[in-house]
Amino acid sequence: MRPAQADNWQGAALDAGAGAGPRWRLPYAARPRYLQLETVTKCNAKCPFCPQNEIVRDPARMPDAMWKKIVDDTRGWGVTYRPFLTNEPFVDKRQPEIVRYIKQNDPTARVEFNTNAELLTEELGRELLDAGVDIMRFSIDGFSAATYEPSRVGIPYAKVLERTTRFLEIWDQEGWRDKVFTEVRMIEVPENRHEIADYRAYWAPRCTEVLVTQLYQWPWTGQKPEDVVKKPCLKVLDEMFFYTDGNATLCCWDVHEKAVIGNVLEQSVQEIWQGHAARCLRALLDDGRRDLIHLCSRCNAYKDYDFGRFATGGAGA
Numbered sequence: 001m002r003p004a005q006a007d008n009w010q011g012a013a014l015d016a017g018a019g020a021g022p023r024w025r026l027p028y029a030a031r032p033r034y035l036q037l038e039t040v041t042k043c044n045a046k047c048p049f050c051p052q053n054e055i056v057r058d059p060a061r062m063p064d065a066m067w068k069k070i071v072d073d074t075r076g077w078g079v080t081y082r083p084f085l086t087n088e089p090f091v092d093k094r095q096p097e098i099v100r101y102i103k104q105n106d107p108t109a110r111v112e113f114n115t116n117a118e119l120l121t122e123e124l125g126r127e128l129l130d131a132g133v134d135i136m137r138f139s140i141d142g143f144s145a146a147t148y149e150p151s152r153v154g155i156p157y158a159k160v161l162e163r164t165t166r167f168l169e170i171w172d173q174e175g176w177r178d179k180v181f182t183e184v185r186m187i188e189v190p191e192n193r194h195e196i197a198d199y200r201a202y203w204a205p206r207c208t209e210v211l212v213t214q215l216y217q218w219p220w221t222g223q224k225p226e227d228v229v230k231k232p233c234l235k236v237l238d239e240m241f242f243y244t245d246g247n248a249t250l251c252c253w254d255v256h257e258k259a260v261i262g263n264v265l266e267q268s269v270q271e272i273w274q275g276h277a278a279r280c281l282r283a284l285l286d287d288g289r290r291d292l293i294h295l296c297s298r299c300n301a302y303k304d305y306d307f308g309r310f311a312t313g314g315a316g317a
């Protein structure tokens, strides 16, 4: 969840379970609203800032029965499904089938992709639109090969530019503009800062929205124990994440499965969301005890966010 969304959150608090008298009480959703599914572990890029190439999960591809069970468990909940995690979604050729399965008989479901677009052929783009995709986000961190290619290693900028532009032409000219949200987004770094104005000028007329964001830091990438952030976390209020092996984890940044909260082969999605492991971890986060959660003990997400509106008046709040 982004800080601006949390500021406007109106939801009721879900009992966090363990840990009486937490310093904060965050409004965890009664059911997840966003589900991310790692349908494959692979990516077509080797970006220096991303730990994707460290993943050695088995299986490398989520079995059909597993992603279908996750979808079946959550039909009618108004979920936005993201059929990818740390991987590039279109490495998985099943994506049009996955979108169709999610959308069939569930008018509340939405499907969202975030792609680098290298593998997004015209044919695949049309299949996804016909299948009912709702949101397409394109991550393009630069406006030239010189700035783009050192950060998205292995992907030719010219191909990304051509394929994204072509998809957006089809979206615009073939009647999808009012049905599908499209976004082109860039992480701002010193190397591409001088291109932001040209980037906006090119992409703004071609998509629904242009977003320029700041670089974030993955947990366990140089943070020191003494710098632990003793605050809750916004990322876990209404999102759930599944790996190819069926494990559900607390956070999408948990590349190495340090904070597993259940497995969908043994439990339903709802049982995992409200299960003991998830409730204990939420209680620790609500008490500002990231230091007691292995994954979170080296994470500085939301360190500058003011959690005051969620304070309970408990110890030290």
Ligand code: SF4
Pocket (backbone or CB within 6 Å): 219, 232, 233, 234, 235, 236, 250, 251, 252, 253, 290, 295, 296, 299, 300, 301
């Ligand atoms: S690692 Fe922990 S503290 Fe960091 S974003 Fe994920 S859940 Fe929040």
